[in-house]
Amino acid sequence: MSWKISSESLQEKQLLNEESLFFTGNGYLGVRGNFEEGLPDTYSSIRGTYINAFHDIVPIEYGEKLYGFPETQQKLLNVIDAQTITILLGDEKFSMFEGDVLSYNRSLYLDKGYSERNVHWRSPKGKEIKIKFLRLVPFTHKELFIQKLIVEPVNYNDEITIVSTVNGDVSNFTDKDDPRISSGHAKRLRVNEVQQRDISFVEVETLESKLKAACGATYKVSQDYKREDHIKSGMIQSFFSGRLTEKVILEKKSVFVDTLRHGDDLSEKVEGIHSLLSEAGFEEALRQQEEYLQQFWNDTDIEIQGDTSLQEGIRFNLYHLLQSAGRDQVSNIAAKGLSGEGYEGHYFWDTEIYMLPVFLMSNPEIAKKLLIYRYSILDGARNHAKIMGHSKGALYPWRTISGTECSSYFPSGSAQYHISADIAYSFIQYFMVTGDMEFLKEYGAEVLFETARIWIEAGHFKDGQFRIDAVTGPDEYTCIVNNNYYTNAMAKHNLRWAVKAYNLLQTMEPERLAELSTRLVLELQETAVWEQAAKQMYLPYDETLMINPQDDSFLNKDVWDLPSTPEDKFPLLLHYHPLTLYRYQVCKQADTVLAHFLLEEEQATETMKNSYDYYEKITTHDSSLSSCVFSIMAAKHGYGEKAYDYFIETARLDLDNTHGNTKDGLHMANMGGTWMAIIFGFAGLRIKEEGLSLEPILPAQWEGYSFPLHYRGRKLRVTKSKTQAKIELLTGEPFNIKVSGESYHLTQNDAIVK
């Protein structure tokens, strides 16, 4: 059964991880899988509820602040806690860590979209009950978090009190020793209002950004229990008490709203949403959730024959991507989605290069929303370009929520200029997959023009080459280099497509082009420079090794002795000074190899294979963005075993906590990477201007796999078994597609079978 993930663990460390693994969300709201009643005080826990993009602005401190270092950053806030429900049996409080847990399990249902916890518990004094907690964050009602609690008596029929809380007095988690987690500014919310009428209403406001969020909860109890509401310091506690003569059911509907999306009167908004929901309860929400998910899985699911554990991993990853993807144009997918606070809820290039492809090929509407978010922060990127010394163009910030740079360590932050090319790349991919000219006109062209401009100012012509100095590529163990292969190749693509978009608009949308040209002060001769720079772009190549060097100086450095590095020294970034890492040939992640995947037409297959062989030996995969790329390229180069091994690391990274920090949130990019490793790796999908191509292979360990694809209004299915590959056109017009090097005309009647 691969449609749920389950656990029976009560180990402290695992519980902490499961707070991330069992989170429930819908792209707007994310609730960590904390126990309703809490954990013993001595246990570590990150209790969290997040609204995508809901942030405060916090100062960044520097020992030495140089020009242009950002003074503030955004920080995703843990908002109002509505998870908390405790149970009192007379004078005894339910806890999984007192008395006896006679049975326990928890599950997250990926097909039905809810989570469940079942406990059979005997109190220290011998009172025995069965408890079921259910929780659901509907995809179709983004503001809603709905909980259902069922308490069933076993040997106890006396007084029970259920205490449910809506609490605005919350903080973020901090850890000053891990650079991937915030080290301060835990308390950034103050409570504006606590009001108990029909709705238990709590409104909070951030200290600096002045954003407000509110939560209003209503209850339905199956028994005629007495209710009392207590207001105290930022929270409302509602007490439901009576005798436990039979099963009692409590339903709690918490509605979250915020001023980024819901206007200023949050109280009115909460009331309005509650009255719309009216009597609809958990069962109705569940019905709609299942319906939504049926469509989602229909468009997205990858079936693996022959490996249940992997099947679980893949679905788990896709599900959590869906739970985390912001689709309201003011939000995106944070590095940890809505599952935790790692990287402070910031959006990175992870979205464009690792996650967007999933949605692009399965739910292009979500992909579009993610791209419109990038368009919406274009002014922030323009301003960032100015700060970084450019007279025009847009340089996207390395990490951001609202559009300003949040990276305070620029060598592996703002210096990663490639993010602008990555975003351009994803706009190009979107255009190639959807053919959506309207989108190119409205959003894409402007992004392509403004990002292209950056390369002209960051680079320069010298000896007939266009060269780009002082940037950092994806590999953060080598910073501030000249002619990073990845950056130069991606910039070339960006420049070429900026010219293409210009020409397309000139032909098809001359009025829009005229408007853009005026607004951006863009003249035709500027595009000639773009074309020239693209044509003369310097892509380093080493004659001796017959590989693409990562940058101009990379191959001159000493090679890090990975075989002799003790295991407890990984990830290296937590055990070595960055300068030590910069001194050696050692890669945190795929860099040149990633460029070879994204832009394979730039190099001969032999060069890419040599490069793969070379970089594999010096890559630690300390970044979760690495293994999936190596899996894809291993598949391409005929290293089937390796492709599979890297894929395994990818697919269950969080489920097995292989990076040790799942507690801080799930590795969303890696989750997209799982999908990529199958679709681009094993199935060999490539998206080009001239169309799609596939080169399906099957890992020896599997019986087969199958997945749907969306392409220009069509829906396809790819099925690979031990004996054959089958490509079907399920809906849409016939079209041409390349499979294993041969071109086919695919129609609904005639599957391609190879």
Place this chain on the structure above:
Amino acid sequence: MSWKISSESLQEKQLLNEESLFFTGNGYLGVRGNFEEGLPDTYSSIRGTYINAFHDIVPIEYGEKLYGFPETQQKLLNVIDAQTITILLGDEKFSMFEGDVLSYNRSLYLDKGYSERNVHWRSPKGKEIKIKFLRLVPFTHKELFIQKLIVEPVNYNDEITIVSTVNGDVSNFTDKDDPRISSGHAKRLRVNEVQQRDISFVEVETLESKLKAACGATYKVSQDYKREDHIKSGMIQSFFSGRLTEKVILEKKSVFVDTLRHGDDLSEKVEGIHSLLSEAGFEEALRQQEEYLQQFWNDTDIEIQGDTSLQEGIRFNLYHLLQSAGRDQVSNIAAKGLSGEGYEGHYFWDTEIYMLPVFLMSNPEIAKKLLIYRYSILDGARNHAKIMGHSKGALYPWRTISGTECSSYFPSGSAQYHISADIAYSFIQYFMVTGDMEFLKEYGAEVLFETARIWIEAGHFKDGQFRIDAVTGPDEYTCIVNNNYYTNAMAKHNLRWAVKAYNLLQTMEPERLAELSTRLVLELQETAVWEQAAKQMYLPYDETLMINPQDDSFLNKDVWDLPSTPEDKFPLLLHYHPLTLYRYQVCKQADTVLAHFLLEEEQATETMKNSYDYYEKITTHDSSLSSCVFSIMAAKHGYGEKAYDYFIETARLDLDNTHGNTKDGLHMANMGGTWMAIIFGFAGLRIKEEGLSLEPILPAQWEGYSFPLHYRGRKLRVTKSKTQAKIELLTGEPFNIKVSGESYHLTQNDAIVK
């Protein structure tokens, strides 16, 4: 008259600068030239008294803290204020900014070693007095700060009250917008004790380092005035009042002590020092001060014929160097000396490369003390090496007081590995100038061995070359590069001399070598690697330009368009993001050109000249460490005019506030640079293993110059006039010296005249 500097300015900005320019100090204590009575509240002022190396430990904040980033730094503290003396004439308080200043001037006497302020003042109500403030910080009693106030009636003979303060309730200056100044942690002292007996005693303690400092003041008044002492919040105010029938004189002796030097019982220590001083007053202190300075100038003074303004600049610089040089082995010379709080009182490579030569050739005992300070923090440097990923050796911190790294921006901090070679260089210079084998044995050898080890680990052999990657050279506009010419050349020198020292010890001090070898786990074969690395050290050379490139990639970058850069964009570091600067060929300061000066035997003269020509065009001299080096090398390459122009910038940088930040303290390295520009530049002195050489030239603007030199127990005098150069041996044994390419045997009887 070139033995004093004077001013009559009451402009706010100039007054702020003069707080630095008129500071009085003695290497232990430094008192800024604040007005005793203070300034109006609306005026900017940095009121400061500093004890060299007296610091607190403050946390360093990071937005993203990576492995090995220092968690704390040291910060020189503004200690107890004993400057403050106010004067009341009835109900009117003396202020230079109320009533009428009928005449005013202030002077700092460089030959006598005290400062003086004379004011003829008429109060708003018409009371007229003359006031003289004198202050002196004796070179021979390091703990003492002595003030003398003379008030003379003109038309007023009524009530006068003189209020003198000893105040422990003080703070440091902060400015969050200038990276060269501390941005926080202003208040780091708490007052331990305030006690009024014979002595007005205030003791303070730092919050974190737990160092204590104390000040005890005593008074002598010429008239039989009433005295009252008031204690309030951390301070003692002493009121002296009577009638101003005739001239009244107040002498205040403030004794400063601290637990870094004076043991724990500071109160007892202050009493002891006061009783030693007993009745000796200002006049006696002045007599001793003059005596001391006579000797100092005798050993150090450079006489310039034909330019009074420059003569003033040179003496001013030498005097302030003397005032700032720590000579107690726990202190050194801070970047701003004891004149201000810029760079937080940290010691940089400035000492070794720019200041030590002055003392080495004039007062070698002070040079020795400065070097012993470096020896004393060797353990800190060893620990820093570990943090930076090295298994052994000593890597000196870029900026420090007590030995741990205080730089929080490592690309232009810890990455400046050259500091270790710079320190090694100065130990070698010391040995060459003094021939002091005992010092080499006790201190020098260990420093040379431990610094040499760093290069072996930071560099590697490749293709028959020894290469050093990922370091930053002196030029902070280009960071983290491979094979920085300066670093490699200096490392080579360090390695060569480590081998030399090993061999010397083996021959002359085998027991000490055995002890060191055991303690440092040093074996003979390690020195073979040092020798090999020195021999094969890669020193980049560009065949086309026939220059030494600053580093491997420097010449591939685009050239910064300096001619088109608006004047208000300098210094560039305050107007451009570091990454923008790193992208271009643009230098903050001499880098390769400095290497050519320090190690001229490494390159052909032609290469050095070509390099000079090349780098001159792209150097902004935004660092005050630059012009003097360009002056020296211009002199060498026959660019007399340029040598003079650069020298001018050097000589009066602070007096004319050409860098705009003299308020934060004097540019000590530049002050040493003045001396260097004359001695190494115009006089062409070089110190080599085989002896001294000189190549005297005379700037066209001058009539002549003359200066003394100390060399291996001898004292020489070099005199250059329009017609000749004369080298005299004043004391000591005959020896060989090269003058303008010819070798001479110099004896006391026979001057060399050319």
